[in-house]
Amino acid sequence: MSFTLAIVGRPNVGKSTLFNRLVGKKLALVDDQPGVTRDLREGEARLGDLRFTVIDTAGLEDATDDSLQGRMRRLTERAVDMADVCLFMIDARAGVTPTDMIFAEILRKKSAHVILAANKGEGAAADAGVIEAYSLGLGEPIRLSAEHGEGMNDLFVQLLPVEEKFKKLAEETAPETDVELDEDADEGAVPKPTNEKPLQIAVVGRPNAGKSTLINKIIGEDRLLTGPEAGITRDAISLRTTWNDTPMRIFDTAGMRKKAKVQDKVEKLSVSDGLRAVKFAEVVVVLLDAAIPFEQQDLRIADLAEREGRAVVVAVNKWDVEDAKQEKLRDLKEAFGRLLPQLRGAPLITVSAKTGRGLERLHDAILRAYDVWNRRVTTAQLNRWLTGMLEQHPPPAPQGKRIKLRYMTQAKSRPPGFVVMCSHPDKMPDSYSRYLVNGLREDFDMPGTPIRLHMRGQG
Ligand code: GDP
Ligand code: GDP
Numbered sequence: 180m181s182f183t184l185a186i187v188g189r190p191n192v193g194k195s196t197l198f199n200r201l202v203g204k205k206l207a208l209v210d211d212q213p214g215v216t217r218d219l220r221e222g223e224a225r226l227g228d229l230r231f232t233v234i235d236t237a238g239l240e241d242a243t244d245d246s247l248q249g250r251m252r253r254l255t256e257r258a259v260d261m262a263d264v265c266l267f268m269i270d271a272r273a274g275v276t277p278t279d280m281i282f283a284e285i286l287r288k289k290s291a292h293v294i295l296a297a298n299k300g301e302g303a304a305a306d307a308g309v310i311e312a313y314s315l316g317l318g319e320p321i322r323l324s325a326e327h328g329e330g331m332n333d334l335f336v337q338l339l340p341v342e343e344k345f346k347k348l349a350e351e352t353a354p355e356t357d358v359e360l361d362e363d364a365d366e367g368a369v370p371k372p373t374n375e376k377p378l379q380i381a382v383v384g385r386p387n388a389g390k391s392t393l394i395n396k397i398i399g400e401d402r403l404l405t406g407p408e409a410g411i412t413r414d415a416i417s418l419r420t421t422w423n424d425t426p427m428r429i430f431d432t433a434g435m436r437k438k439a440k441v442q443d444k445v446e447k448l449s450v451s452d453g454l455r456a457v458k459f460a461e462v463v464v465v466l467l468d469a470a471i472p473f474e475q476q477d478l479r480i481a482d483l484a485e486r487e488g489r490a491v492v493v494a495v496n497k498w499d500v501e502d503a504k505q506e507k508l509r510d511l512k513e514a515f516g517r518l519l520p521q522l523r524g525a526p527l528i529t530v531s532a533k534t535g536r537g538l539e540r541l542h543d544a545i546l547r548a549y550d551v552w553n554r555r556v557t558t559a560q561l562n563r564w565l566t567g568m569l570e571q572h573p574p575p576a577p578q579g580k581r582i583k584l585r586y587m588t589q590a591k592s593r594p595p596g597f598v599v600m601c602s603h604p605d606k607m608p609d610s611y612s613r614y615l616v617n618g619l620r621e622d623f624d625m626p627g628t629p630i631r632l633h634m635r636g637q638g
Pocket of ligand 1: 188189191192193195298299
């Protein structure tokens with residue numbers, strides 16, 4: 180048993196596309212399911228290791244124009260009644276329409292929990308619509324591309340607390356359960372998990388870098404003996420834990436699987452597993468082996484984490500066996516700057532997963548990286564800042580026409596994304612964008628996090 184998510188919104192915003200993506204191959208079974216009306220489709224969804232029921236209000240497409248409003252309202256209300264949580268979808272390319280506002284009104288009145296999604300979010304054409312979505316008064320929108328599968332991690336993160344709440348409810352209402360995990364835990368040693376949303380981290384790196392050893396150390400040996408959480412599948416292996424009072428969910432790659440004795444496949448699977456873990460993480464810990472740091476595979480996964488917009492912390496493991504620590508650290512920092520310039524300012528922490536040295540600092544670096552990744556700068560601050568930047572170093576004038584930068588706003592966080600309204604956005608040289616990005620990093624203290632900057636023309 181799990182929670183139910185209803186996807187609602189006006190026709191053509193992409194509800195069915197998301198439904199199909201969540202339900203996947205099982206779709207064929209869905210239509211035959213007894214009890215499912217023609218208007219509401221129901222399916223079993225999976226997202227990472229979450230399993231839930233999803234309802235799609237797809238029947239609306241057949242509605243004729245004059246009957247649309249009434250039908251839409253009834254259908255939406257029915258879906259809302261059936262669901263634990265609603266995903267309200269708008270089309271970011273179209274922006275907020277009057278019909279969207281009617282929906283928002285219904286949802287504000289009827290639904291206890293609404294997740295706002297701005298779909299068709301791929302590309303700069305969606306920037307303005309994503310910003311507009313805030314005006315619906317339903318909180319921060321998730322930028323989605325149902326068609327391309329972008330933003331699924333953000334959706335996952337927003338669904339986690341729903342699942343937690345639901346699980347708790349299920350436990351409370353079921354007097355006798357077989358769940359022993361909590362009773363088994365050593366009462367003294369394991370801090371009580373709080374209700375806060377766990378921070379999602381992934382530990383990635385080459386085979387033998389020490390990923391399992393590190394995770395063991397973090398969660399405590401005896402907890403590991405109980406194995407990964409129930410319901411863990413081949414797709415996503417995650418463990419809930421509390422590390423120094425911080426609730427965390429750790430996505431493991433090859434490590435856990437090795438313990439699960441599928442040893443022969445470990446080498447082959449580790450890269451694609453790493454990619455999957457990166458997608459679900461908020462902070463990615465790239466674990467290097469001090470003896471062979473920055474190998475091709477390490478660079479690839481670190482670059483991927485940056486491109487996926489994750490906060491990155493680099494941890495150099497097996498530091499206990501290094502002799503010339505000072506020299507080595509200098510070399511590592513130099514190599515880091517040279518080989519991964521896109522991660523400028525990201526923390527580099529030396530650790531020993533074996534002895535536990537440096538883990539405290541790793542923990543703190545993760546929290547700081549997460550904080551930066553979530554940072555929001557107000558529009559007023561940004562524009563004051565932009566004026567100063569323009570004075571200090573005016574934008575170029577290709578073919579004698581100066582590019583005008585008019586206005587700037589932060590469109591999103593996680594990672595921070597900014598939009599600059601300007602003339603001739605296509606003529607803006609990369610060097611000037613870099614000047615602005617580096618300035619943002621410095622002046623708003625955002626080291627290490629990927630920063631996205633979009634130039635947009637007016638109108
Ligand atoms: P529904 O009526 O809300 O269920 O919308 P559909 O899922 O049928 O999608 C409507 C149209 O939008 C289809 O042509 C989809 O291919 C397209 N679409 C859905 N999601 C996306 C997206 O993320 N990006 C873009 N560009 N198009 C999308
Ligand atoms: P994984 O493949 O990344 O999960 O790596 P493992 O955790 O299985 O570790 C690979 C090997 O490195 C094992 O023999 C570990 O004992 C060893 N190892 C892991 N961490 C450390 C460390 O901090 N110091 C030393 N000296 N050895 C370590």
